[in-house]
Amino acid sequence: MKIRSLTGLYYFHIAATHLSFKEAANYLSVTQAAISQQVRGLEDRLGTKLFIRSHRQISLTRDGQLLHSHTTAAFTSLEEGVSQLKTDSDPYTLKVSVLPSFASLWLVPRLGSFNKQHPEISVLLLPDNTLTDFKTQDIDICVRYGIGRYDDVQTVPLMGDYLYAACHPSYQKEQSIEQVSDLKGCLLLEDARPDMNWDYWLKQLGKESTSYPSALKYEGSNLVVEGAIASQGIALVRHSLAAKFVRSGALVKLFEQQVASDFIYCLAAPERHFEREKVKLFCEWIQKEVKQFQKNYT
Amino acid sequence: MKIRSLTGLYYFHIAATHLSFKEAANYLSVTQAAISQQVRGLEDRLGTKLFIRSHRQISLTRDGQLLHSHTTAAFTSLEEGVSQLKTDSDPYTLKVSVLPSFASLWLVPRLGSFNKQHPEISVLLLPDNTLTDFKTQDIDICVRYGIGRYDDVQTVPLMGDYLYAACHPSYQKEQSIEQVSDLKGCLLLEDARPDMNWDYWLKQLGKESTSYPSALKYEGSNLVVEGAIASQGIALVRHSLAAKFVRSGALVKLFEQQVASDFIYCLAAPERHFEREKVKLFCEWIQKEVKQFQKNYT
DNA sequence: TTCACGCTTAAGAATATCTTATGTTAATGG
DNA sequence: CCATTAACATAAGATATTCTTAAGCGTGAA
Numbered sequence: 001m002k003i004r005s006l007t008g009l010y011y012f013h014i015a016a017t018h019l020s021f022k023e024a025a026n027y028l029s030v031t032q033a034a035i036s037q038q039v040r041g042l043e044d045r046l047g048t049k050l051f052i053r054s055h056r057q058i059s060l061t062r063d064g065q066l067l068h069s070h071t072t073a074a075f076t077s078l079e080e081g082v083s084q085l086k087t088d089s090d091p092y093t094l095k096v097s098v099l100p101s102f103a104s105l106w107l108v109p110r111l112g113s114f115n116k117q118h119p120e121i122s123v124l125l126l127p128d129n130t131l132t133d134f135k136t137q138d139i140d141i142c143v144r145y146g147i148g149r150y151d152d153v154q155t156v157p158l159m160g161d162y163l164y165a166a167c168h169p170s171y172q173k174e175q176s177i178e179q180v181s182d183l184k185g186c187l188l189l190e191d192a193r194p195d196m197n198w199d200y201w202l203k204q205l206g207k208e209s210t211s212y213p214s215a216l217k218y219e220g221s222n223l224v225v226e227g228a229i230a231s232q233g234i235a236l237v238r239h240s241l242a243a244k245f246v247r248s249g250a251l252v253k254l255f256e257q258q259v260a261s262d263f264i265y266c267l268a269a270p271e272r273h274f275e276r277e278k279v280k281l282f283c284e285w286i287q288k289e290v291k292q293f294q295k296n297y298t
Numbered sequence: 299m300k301i302r303s304l305t306g307l308y309y310f311h312i313a314a315t316h317l318s319f320k321e322a323a324n325y326l327s328v329t330q331a332a333i334s335q336q337v338r339g340l341e342d343r344l345g346t347k348l349f350i351r352s353h354r355q356i357s358l359t360r361d362g363q364l365l366h367s368h369t370t371a372a373f374t375s376l377e378e379g380v381s382q383l384k385t386d387s388d389p390y391t392l393k394v395s396v397l398p399s400f401a402s403l404w405l406v407p408r409l410g411s412f413n414k415q416h417p418e419i420s421v422l423l424l425p426d427n428t429l430t431d432f433k434t435q436d437i438d439i440c441v442r443y444g445i446g447r448y449d450d451v452q453t454v455p456l457m458g459d460y461l462y463a464a465c466h467p468s469y470q471k472e473q474s475i476e477q478v479s480d481l482k483g484c485l486l487l488e489d490a491r492p493d494m495n496w497d498y499w500l501k502q503l504g505k506e507s508t509s510y511p512s513a514l515k516y517e518g519s520n521l522v523v524e525g526a527i528a529s530q531g532i533a534l535v536r537h538s539l540a541a542k543f544v545r546s547g548a549l550v551k552l553f554e555q556q557v558a559s560d561f562i563y564c565l566a567a568p569e570r571h572f573e574r575e576k577v578k579l580f581c582e583w584i585q586k587e588v589k590q591f592q593k594n595y596t
Numbered sequence: 597t598t599c600a601c602g603c604t605t606a607a608g609a610a611t612a613t614c615t616t617a618t619g620t621t622a623a624t625g626g
Numbered sequence: 627c628c629a630t631t632a633a634c635a636t637a638a639g640a641t642a643t644t645c646t647t648a649a650g651c652g653t654g655a656a
Binding site: 001002003004006007009010027028043044045046047048049063066067069070071073074075077078079080081082083084085086134135151152153269270271272273 | 299300301302304305307308325326341342343344345346347361364365367368369371372373375376377378379380381382383432433449450451567568569570571
């Protein structure tokens with residue numbers, strides 16, 4: 001026999017357990033009207049009243065009680081089934097897929113603190129430029145740099161970023177760079193990412209880009225930053241990756257001008273991964289670290 | 299814990315039981331693409347593959363098997379719960395709510411045959427002009443005359459109907475009525491229903507209605523028919539109700555002109571009532587009777 | 597080597613669901 | 627008493643999901 005109005009049954013179940021439409025609505029993060037409508041729909045379909053609506057409280061009719069005992073068994077069973085799949089083969093190893101640049105320039109320097117807080121969890125950092133397929137790869141969570149919304153995974157936004165020009169202090173002195181137009185004579189270093197090239201950056205600032213020399217492209221922002229540190233030229237860097245070098249003096253931020261990136265850093269994983277204890281801990285930790293970073297490098 | 303993608307779980311369950319998306323789709327009366335998408339959605343959400351897709355057949359993964367055992371328990375329980383509400387307090391009494399006119403002129407004369415076929419079922423005919431509220435009234439099924447689609451009940455269409463003018467043969471002779479314009483001198487009988495008055499009828503035929511005398515209204519089409527039989531005047535009748543009188547000679551259909559009604563007769567009841575044996579039998583019987591009627595009175 | 601069959605995918609259409617805003621009712625307190 | 631409040635109901639329109647359509651893909655059989 002086909003089952004119809006599944007949601008109706010589920011909403012009924014939650015309402016019956018709470019004996020309140022309001023609380024059910026709250027629990028399910030919908031409005032109370034939604035519950036009311038679903039329950040009414042179910043009652044219509046079954047041709048029977050399930051709740052007795054009295055003043056400011058509801059109670060179950062005979063039919064409602066009968067049905068509730070079954071829905072309880074049913075949905076408990078479903079929950080169990082789903083949560084069984086959540087079992088994690090290795091709860092003490094956290095496998096994180098990260099962009100190589102973010103890994104080496106941001107995450108690695110900070111990971112010590114995570115280990116100090118949670119010594120029982122060993123972290124396996126997997127630098128990877130491609131998108132993670134959680135169905136085939138055994139990854140707990142990944143850090144992406146993108147638009148922040150994807151179809152098949154849940155995401156947690158971490159921070160935005162912005163782009164600016166930076167180089168080694170000595171290089172700046174050598175070439176006596178003071179304003180954007182001074183870039184013309186220099187070797188420009190850039191990432192191969194489409195959103196991180198000089199063309200884009202200059203255009204965002206309203207400058208004509210074609211008058212600038214072609215740049216040297218690296219696959220990976222960390223290489224760009226390292227190139228700049230090695231006085232190769234002027235790098236277009238992400239604040240998140242370059243900040244600490246600017247602070248230490250290994251790099252100088254060349255102009256006031258900077259461009260906010262369209263992309264943000266975020267954590268991404270299938271919904272159920274976020275229920276793993278180790279993943280929860282990692283999320284909390286990295287969010288704190290992000291706040292710290294933003295506070296320290298504004 | 300909140301359960302998400304309930305439909306996904308259900309579709310998975312059906313697919314897993316049939317071990318075929320196609321059959322599952324068939325069973326659920328949706329396309330196979332819908333199953334594919336729901337299952338994929340569930341797999342994405344859980345972050346695990348549930349089926350192994352091989353050529354022209356699917357099989358369950360370990361996770362799939364695990365989940366399926368739970369969904370089986372769950373959905374069986376739901377089905378039970380729902381079907382328990384379907385219990386009928388008195389399976390041998392069929393309570394039918396019908397329009398008084400249809401009851402007396404169409405249904406009652408035929409009911410003997412139902413009783414002959416199913417002597418164990420006693421029929422309780424409840425003539426009622428108002429809409430039936432199945433939640434408060436203890437009715438198995440009702441016969442309505444309307445548009446054939448309602449929000450809160452399932453309907454089974456029986457037949458359309460059409461309207462024509464009829465009167466007693468002697469009245470026709472007396473007033474020597476031969477064409478529609480001859481109506482002008484006569485007493486017109488009509489139903490109080492908005493769709494069954496002379497105005498509407500004449501307009502449908504493209505005649506000017508205002509030039510005809512005001513009519514005598516009765517609450518209930520049977521009264522209209524009976525008025526005509528009693529030679530009171532000319533009745534606007536529904537074929538379904540007048541046919542047998544026309545056949546027997548108690549009434550004459552006055553002109554060739556007739557107007558198809560916007561409404562149809564249909565059976566209506568909450569979905570679950572249709573699963574009661576007595577209701578099923580009644581549906582079958584009345585559908586046969588309708589066919590018979592249409593065949594005999596064309 | 598092509599056909600046929602079952603699953604997948606993408607895009608837009610169809611439908612269901614949700615929110616917003618308002619109404620109803622009955623207990624509560626001034 | 628009347629105003630207020632809390633919980634549920636309802637209508638209409640916005641939103642989101644779900645479905646269908648139409649194409650594609652891969653494989654085993656003819």
